[in-house]
Amino acid sequence: YKITHICTYICCSCGVIINISIPIHHRHHHHHYPYHHHTHTKPITMSPLYSRSTFLQVLRDAEGQVTSLECRYDPSSLRGAAPTLMPKPKGIVQWLSPLSSSACELRIYDKLFTAVTPGTERSFLEDLNPRSLQVITNARVEDSVLQHVDFSMLRNQPAAFQFERVGYFSVDRDSEQGGRLVFNRVVTLKEGWKPE
Structure with missing residues (x-):
């Protein structure tokens, strides 16, 4: 080659x-x-x-x-x-490609609690999941996604996307037109619950 x-x-x-x-x-x-x-x-x-x-x-x-x-x-x-x-x-x-993508922030939300029934065996505060939010600040998204985001509608109807092999995301209100987009994971591709 x-x-x-x-x-x-x-x-x-x-x-x-x-x-x-x-x-x-x-x-x-x-x-x-x-x-x-x-x-x-x-x-x-x-x-x-x-x-x-x-x-x-x-x-x-x-x-x-x-x-x-x-x-x-x-x-x-x-x-x-x-x-x-x-x-x-x-x-x-x-x-x-860096020529056809933009930097974005991903907020990966997970289960809020580590127990099926929080507060049953101890205080519900002790059952809080310390990893319930992971923020990825240096992710990339295709520029074509920008064409489908109506910034005037974010407060009422945020745009939603499926990111290949990752999950479903909605555009956060913190996104800036002409600036960095912020995406919140709504649900994974395979949802299930397993205790920590």
Whole structure:
């Protein structure tokens, strides 16, 4: 494979900048993503790019820090095509282009209490879930989402979106027109209740 095209992409949930080329190169500084799924023998799906890629080598700087992962993609695995060169992957990594995405804040709401019936065995205050709200300040969202947000209606009818493989989100009133959008997770894709 020779390099024919290079573009920059950003990890949609942690804001990590990567370079996509042919072969594909990931730029990844910390292990926010499950690269243990991306090995010589285990391909992953690169969404929305080429569907399947396999890991070739780790590239490091002079201090030994990982600067990129070099990968090979399956050109027969473009969306809508039936892949022929690589087995079906178990992992999916999603990326957004910095040229067609904007920074946003995600507020991930979880269960308010850690007990099924708060206050039964102890004070209900002791059953509060300390992780009931997680704020991600450096997330990315496709610019096309901005076209569907009517800022004049946020107080009465906030816009709602399904974020692929994450859940359903509504636009928070703290969002600013021409500024940063804030999204609240309303519900996950698979809702269930398990005690902490």
